[in-house]
Amino acid sequence: MCWRLRKLMTRQNLVLTTLLAPVTLFLGVFFLLPLVIIGLFSILSPGLYGGVEWSFYHWNYGRIFGWADGIDEIFEPIYLQILLRSLGFAAMTVVLSLLLCYPVAFWVSRLSPKTRLFFLFLVTLPFFSSLVVRLYAWLLILKPSGLLNSALMGIGVISQPLEILYTPAAVVLGMVYIMVPFMFLPLYSAVDNLDRALIEASMDLGANRIQTFFKVILPQTLPGIMGGAVIVFIPSVGNFIVPDLLGGARGLMIGNLVEQQFLSARNWPFGAALSMIIMSVVLLVLLSSLGRAKKAGV
């Protein structure tokens, strides 16, 4: 009996392995392999016209941390600054889209089923058109002679056009715009699953609305908030399209640097090193904030 069971188990394992093999292979080839290549490139020397030379070179990372090429030993943390700025922009994007979506999620969850469905459809509508086209639309809205400024000047709120385009504000605005659906959907799902009886129980036990919000509603929807924050934060840090179109010099982000290294500067190893740094920093930020959320008791 025992023997047969074991035989069955091994057969089951065999079936499982066979079924999972293609997936494993796919992930291995298309996900892990590029990562390994990038990791490898980041410690090689740059080729003259792009590509790499197969010799070890550690100044890719040294440059990022401020020792420009290791030649004149001048400490200049320009890349670190851009990295920090990118993290800041991403954090702002998370906070703003959260503030925008959280109340709306509550509002939507109270709509009638039909209206609710229509609203959810509206949220996903932007996915039907190209990201670049939509960002160009923002360019037209924000530029000095654009829609926003002419409207504001038309009604006499301002006399001079606002300088929004090519500022950090424009970058954050654009990223919030792109990321809102990604923030909204997990938030909405958490809010919609919130048991109304818990809110009533809290008030019944003497908690006012503010206490109920902070002690019950917020912690109960925290998984949705964390999910939305992670999904928005990761692509925001490495985003390069939005700063490219709306950012100008002061809105440059770390993603733009990576793009430049690969496409125009033709310094693949440096671009690879930047990518590795982005990845590890994002990973660190996520792990620490998830750890903190866990300690807070979610």
Place this chain on the structure above:
Amino acid sequence: MASLEIRAARRHFVTPEGGRVAALDGIDLTVGANEFVTLLGPSGCGKTTLLRAISGFEALDSGSIRLDGTDLAALPPFKRPVNTVFQSYALFSHMSVARNVGYALEVRGVDRKAREAAVESALAKVGLTGMGGRRPNQLSGGQRQRVALARSIVAEPRLLLLDEPLSALDRNLRQQMQIELKTLQSRLGIAFVFVTHDQEEALTMSDRIVVMRAGRIEQIGTPREIYRHPRTRFVAEFIGETNLFHATVDRIEGAQALARTAQGVEMLLPATGLRRGQAVTAVLRPADFSLADQGIAGRVTRAVYLGSDLQLYVQPDAGGEEIRVTARDGANAPATGAAVHLSYAPEAAHVLEAA
């Protein structure tokens, strides 16, 4: 000393189809300061709506609710000295059991020491000592029920509302909790308003039962009054098993009246308040009958085994509806098809005030 006074409470809902439902249609109810009152009635009769009106989650269209003389209308739920045990328990899954239980004190700003002591004693009252560190999802259904109970009594409310708190429990646990709830209520010395649609539960636990029907109160009384002296046919049929006899009073002899059903079955009833020629509906419970040598003649059509008792369905020879009779099971218990005579003590028969 009156604790809760509800006067002419009305509340209606508009259904999605555009109809109008009177969930509370003129409710008058007084609950004493240390009374266990049960709201009993079929689904949709307005029990939950009445509780929610008391706890403040549902406003009245008209009428008033007073607690110890204070009108509650202006108070939001969190300012009412009333707590609720929810049917779904509604425990906070992100908090420990102890923090759940202490929640009412936490939001009132009671300091940590006093809170811990109160939580400890509330947990002890419901038999959950030492469970404070667990999460609600690490408890059984009965334990969760107890946590919900402890949470609702920790702030010493003057009135506890319980909306079908036992309906999710299995039979044994439910009976055990019924006894514990009743004991707890008399120990705490506060009023309980308890909702159920289990009539047995209502009979065993309550000081008084409020039978509701379609937003109105059909009858209020002690369990014995409700069971022995139902005012209406609805109450008689809703509480316990009932045999109804529609008869006309033939003559009155002293304390007894002789009545006759349409089929000609002769019945003796208590004469109080009856006139000759009056049409009456009499209630007799299955246990009121005994098998005898004379009385209503009939034939057993079905005998259902209930453990120590048998439930007999007896078709009267004269015709009319089957009579349900409880008989002791034993060697000489009648079998299906046996001819029997049913007798009862005339005082056991109860004549309904209204049909």
